[in-house]
Amino acid sequence: MAEDKKYETLDPENWDDMRILAHQMVDDSIDYLKSAGERPVWQRVPDDVASTFQAGMPEEPSAPSRVYEEFRDHVFPYSLGCPHPRFWGWYMGNGTILGALADFMAATMNSNLGGGHHAAIMVEQQVINWMKSVVGFPEKASGLLVSGGSMANITGLTVARNSMVDWDVRKEGVRANRKKLTIYASTEAHSCNQKGVEQLGLGSDNLRRIPVREDYTMDLEQLQAAIEADRRDGCRAICVIASSGTVNTGAIDDLNGIADICKKHQLWFHIDGAIGAIAMLSEQVKPRLKGIERADSIALDLHKWLHIPFEAACILVKEESFHRGSFSLVPAYLEQDGGGIASGGHWFSEYGLQLSRSFRALKVWMTLKEHGSRRLGRMISRNVEQAHYLGGLIESSNDLELVAPIGLDIVCFRFNPGGMDPQSLNRVNRRILVELQENGIAAPSFTTLKGTYCIRVAIANHRSRYEDFDLLVHETVRIGKSV
């Protein structure tokens, strides 16, 4: 090693310069969030900016301030728009400033939450305990923070698969010379559940999609019939996935009804609660989630309606031994010890697919402490109220119509002034949505329900005001009439 490089590190050459830059970033971040509603909700990345991302890998260093300028000019202004009060696309939260700062402190510590004895592990355990209390799970239940709803569901489904058969799936694999394993979810269940079933080697053919009722909840008679038909055909039914808040319309399956069926047929009861489980914090929604505590496993998303910055979700499993039994694998270099760093007892790596894990628990912990569960619950209640407020505006308009019942905080509607054929309506509404977005007015997304294209407003947004929905309705009608 050349002498002049002997003490080179990745630390700043000048800490004072870095300190000035870091303070600049804090000010820019705060200004950005403080004025979230004053910008267009979204704008296209200009071609000359897009072309800068074609450059090859830099070989030589650049001043940190120069790197930041590039971010500030080319990346920061062209965001997806999540923090904006009129961002209602797909299903996302806004984030918060303290959540973002928590991610900064977590990255400073650079903790690895695979295991070991350190405070971050205790923070995650505490957050998981809080989540258990939210859904009414017992203290002895286990859990894990994961990246998002997809990983939470896949983790739960892995435990279901590994725990519900009479051979060692981890060792022997899925064996079709034994009985075929079947899983049940409604036609409205989130696509990640199908991805999970595919990942697990079970085959999407064996994920039975149960039709929904008019309100988009699972038809339990058909569920019952499907399980019985599979049994007659020699399949081994192992699990029902209930949705507590479907992604298209926010429909909540009959959790108690599904729990009864699972009990009767000895099936694993998994709840995909990515959208709605955290709504247990809302006094208004809570009664609609009755039966949630009867699940064997629940996936909760925290970067949706709890407004934790991406990524944060949680899987809870009622029987800790099933959970650990599905993922524990301790090679020599990971063994625990009676003393030192490797002590501590609880290794999160034994409860999921990840070994190295970030300190995502910190932003959840700080957010729950900053706001408390009641205020977070009020934000959820208000979004539900806003969905019905928007529904009222739509129903009182001659030019708009609801396309589905309003489930939780999701409103599916379209412009329909009368006298247009279905194809034209689909085309016009598609055009309206693009205009709303391209003009930076609002960012709903869209879906298709029974062949009908509709504008879909998913209101997991702590910054949305009632006036924002007045504007949405006004602009939708205006654009609809102009195109």
Add this chain to the structure above:
Amino acid sequence: MAEDKKYETLDPENWDDMRILAHQMVDDSIDYLKSAGERPVWQRVPDDVASTFQAGMPEEPSAPSRVYEEFRDHVFPYSLGCPHPRFWGWYMGNGTILGALADFMAATMNSNLGGGHHAAIMVEQQVINWMKSVVGFPEKASGLLVSGGSMANITGLTVARNSMVDWDVRKEGVRANRKKLTIYASTEAHSCNQKGVEQLGLGSDNLRRIPVREDYTMDLEQLQAAIEADRRDGCRAICVIASSGTVNTGAIDDLNGIADICKKHQLWFHIDGAIGAIAMLSEQVKPRLKGIERADSIALDLHKWLHIPFEAACILVKEESFHRGSFSLVPAYLEQDGGGIASGGHWFSEYGLQLSRSFRALKVWMTLKEHGSRRLGRMISRNVEQAHYLGGLIESSNDLELVAPIGLDIVCFRFNPGGMDPQSLNRVNRRILVELQENGIAAPSFTTLKGTYCIRVAIANHRSRYEDFDLLVHETVRIGKSV
């Protein structure tokens, strides 16, 4: 909604107070990293601090400054110790201040990189292109940033499973009434590969563990023999997993030799490069990785030897269509569109298990721009040199011995002054390690090689100085003689 709560949000009640707090956090973070080497590398969480994490979920709000104080007093001081110059446990990077700030800005934007048209997507594409160039993959190859080496390997193995059989695995599942599917890795391969095989429903029985040579690399004759034996037994061999840097000793499998065998037998060639693939940046290590470009898929870890804060890793797949074909699933509410936010062409959600994805690309992008690939390569080269420096110190000591050849940057050694039986040696070395950690001197971890407990020093540390290894050797001998 009560009138006084109508405009309540999760934004700070007082932005100026939050600004002051945020600046405080920046100063604390910079002081923490600037003085990383001046603290004990690790200290036990005191019982009275640990007990604070037992508290139930807060219902009412707390001042953000109060929440931060709690973090500063109870969490910040009791870290795992990764940023320290003498942290050499398991295998982790240090992180950097700009990497941490990048996570902060990413969380401020709260971008979701599932897809859509926004600059963050282009940043991730650029970072993936850079990674392709690092390993010599063609431009048309595909990739995805994921949470860590485990998810990178599991993603690659999923593509291998789905692409190497003559039926639709996603649809029909793993079917043992067809041929049994077998995968090959050395006995030293990382445990996450076994977890991946289990997850995929293939069964760990069908992950053939090939013995290693004296240098802990895979024995290719035995690999060849195992594949042929399985073929004779009617199995369908689908994939070989090579390790470019094993976790115990840093051994690099013969990549060209394995590529030849995969070509001959038409197997998928996956490289678990979590530890060593990024060492392609080092001019010294690069020649030892010959053949890496012949892989079908490569898992790279970026939160290890590239010092990106947790979590960041990358999976690369040479044939884009196999990659997308394994994960693409586009329901109605996720369809792309010609205009607006949903345009943009490339949806990362079609290349992995996650749908919502954080902007982890930003910290990689900023780090590579800040330091450039050459400096990052020099940090890797120096760690390898330090490993051999430490090896030299051990070999010239009468009281220490190397337990395995030094692979890359990992040194396995023990205190052995002579005249002690194997059990006593294991016990004494265990005691030495705990003392090193509990006294805050240094944080290696341990492993067991052929029954021999050894102190394992994994030097992925841009802050380690040569003097730190002098201290390690001195203290190891001192403690060894005192116990």
